[in-house]
Amino acid sequence: MTTRLAMLIAAAVAAGSAQAGMDEDARGVGLYGDLWRPDPVHEYWDPGAYHRPETEAVEGVFTGAECVECHADVTPGIVNGWRDSRHAAPGDGAEPVTCAACHGADHRALRFPTPTDCGACHGEQHEQMLDERRYGFPSHALAMERAVDTKHFVDKPKPEVTACLACHSVATKCDSCHTRHRFDAAEARRPEACLTCHSGPPHPDDETYFDSAHGRRYLAEGGTWDWSKPLVKGNYPVPSCAYCHMREGRHQVADKAIWKFGLRDVNPRTAENTVKRRRWIAVCTDCHGESESVAWLRALDNERKRAWRLLDEAEDLLRDLRADDLLYPAAGERPPYPVDWWERFWPRARIGFHEGQASAFYNVSGIERRYFEMWYFESLGAYKAAAHGADAQVAAGHADLRRALDDIRREAEALRELTAAERAAGKRVDPAPLWRAGAYTDLNRERN
């Protein structure tokens, strides 16, 4: 070790870690970028938009070997991870991919690599991911813009929305399925690689997969399989998430999705969806016969048809209440979403996907909230159970959907009776004073 470097290491270790930079007056990105400000942590989640080099960091331009030498003391975990990775020892005697190749050599101009940076060497994977865009949302490629362009991302208090971008950063950096600094393909093939993000309502992929025949077999035996093998026919007895959704290792998760996130009723038999369904059947027939594969996937369509009958019925009940002005508080009696300023003049409750149901779940009346839960949690849970073969959860999900519809029916009747009584008595309890000072007001938005 050179003396200069030894002294620098001593000084650097003593200095500890300074915070990386982000512009003081950094603004949000996206449609509503003027209405929110990024947190310091966004620098890591969306480095392309927010990372600024730290000007008070260790100074110097270093070779890859020097980075490793000093960081073996400063951040040994990172160096060990890198040493175990293919980047440290690529096949065919290629040059190692050093710290400097990803972060730069000038310590006061360091960068955090974006997908584009990785794509300079892994163009194939990067292009496959970008190709998802042509299938619309959801997709990994669009995940960041979809989150920040959502109305409630801007309207809700900061603590309720900061975490959105941790998961939705799957679009803006590549260290999600193969974590830094191992960047291991084997890790990414396993279902655990997806679960940091694909868990819990409204997307219980974790819970439904592990409750399926595939997931149970994985739990029993997966620890002994050789995950260094690529995800192609013959290599694995049951599929993991990536086996099914990233067929043959393609970084494209959107090209087969018919029901997508599950928020809308669709016709699974359009020409486009027939092509997508054939792609799914090609996956299943790696291991199953064609006719049972077709039948299983048709069972998913039937489950959705039944769920949508119940959801449509609930939406009709709500539309009738809205038409008769029976929602309490009604749209004009509660604060409008700040980004929908025109609702101050034309208030209107949002019912169903096409009217913006996805952001209409707070500052709403009890019955609307009940419908939101039915549509977003109960229906999406039943959907993923049917998609992933968790039969018991399909049954439970449909029992929940029916209970929700009963609740909504009962509540609708109560609202009709109450309003009739109010009208007969010639007075209405004005909810506005209470609701206008609710939890989600302009004050909250100022702090975003």
Ligand code: HEC
């Ligand atoms: C002499 C010791 C030393 C050398 C050489 C060195 N670093 Fe660092 N590095 C540090 C210390 C200490 C920190 C934490 C404090 C700071 O940011 O200065 C750090 C922080 C970092 C960070 C995190 C920055 C952030 O914003 O969180 C990265 C990335 C990094 N170094 C990469 C490199 C790369 C790449 C090289 C080689 C080009 C390198 N380092 C060389 C000591 C060193």
Ligand code: HEC
């Ligand atoms: C293949 C590209 C790649 C290589 C090689 C690489 N890094 Fe990183 N590094 C990343 C990515 C990606 C992140 C995550 C950045 C983010 O969160 O936006 C990161 C984050 C970091 C961080 C800050 C976050 C943390 O985990 O604390 C440090 C420090 C760091 N790297 C140091 C190093 C050092 C030292 C080396 C060499 C031993 C190295 N990196 C090699 C891609 C790389």
Ligand code: HEC
């Ligand atoms: C300077 C070129 C370069 C950059 C930049 C780069 N890589 Fe690599 N990457 C390589 C090479 C070379 C290999 C080893 C290929 C081999 O051995 O055949 C590799 C291998 C990999 C592997 C396969 C590991 C395995 O277990 O088989 C993954 C995953 C990977 N890189 C991800 C990334 C990610 C993510 C980034 C950005 C954070 C990145 N790489 C940046 C050159 C690069």
Ligand code: HEC
């Ligand atoms: C860092 C978080 C994260 C990880 C890890 C992650 N995803 Fe995702 N995934 C998301 C987000 C966020 C979305 C929704 C994006 C949007 O809003 O458009 C998504 C969407 C999807 C979709 C929906 C595509 C569609 O067209 O409906 C599929 C399929 C998917 N991911 C599969 C996977 C699989 C398989 C893995 C593991 C190999 C995985 N994801 C790992 C965050 C993640």
Ligand code: HEC
């Ligand atoms: C635990 C990780 C996680 C968190 C936290 C998270 N999401 Fe997501 N989000 C996902 C996943 C995964 C999907 C896709 C599920 C699917 O396709 O089944 C998704 C889907 C979406 C979608 C629908 C897809 C689309 O493109 O229209 C939107 C919008 C969205 N998220 C916005 C947000 C917002 C806003 C927040 C914060 C309030 C948030 N998400 C928090 C993981 C997350």
Ligand code: HEC
């Ligand atoms: C949704 C999870 C996920 C994300 C996000 C992801 N990868 Fe991967 N990656 C995988 C899986 C799974 C494999 C293993 C594929 C296989 O079995 O062939 C893999 C393999 C790789 C390989 C090795 C390919 C080979 O043939 O050896 C490279 C290189 C790679 N990914 C780069 C990237 C880059 C660059 C990004 C960001 C643009 C990225 N990955 C984002 C899941 C992911």
Ligand code: HEC
């Ligand atoms: C046997 C193959 C298979 C496995 C394994 C699997 N899925 Fe799925 N997944 C499906 C099918 C089929 C659908 C419904 C597709 C459709 O018709 O829209 C689906 C739907 C989804 C969706 C909604 C978007 C879409 O593509 O329709 C997400 C997100 C998702 N799965 C994530 C996961 C995650 C995460 C895992 C692992 C925990 C996983 N899946 C395991 C087959 C699988």
Ligand code: HEC
């Ligand atoms: C990599 C091989 C593989 C792939 C791909 C695969 N399966 Fe399976 N599947 C199995 C195995 C093996 C079992 C039996 C698991 C057990 O019980 O141990 C199974 C069981 C099932 C079951 C439980 C019912 C039964 O007869 O055991 C269903 C349903 C199922 N698969 C549906 C699908 C669908 C739908 C797809 C495509 C979206 C698919 N599978 C893709 C290997 C696979």
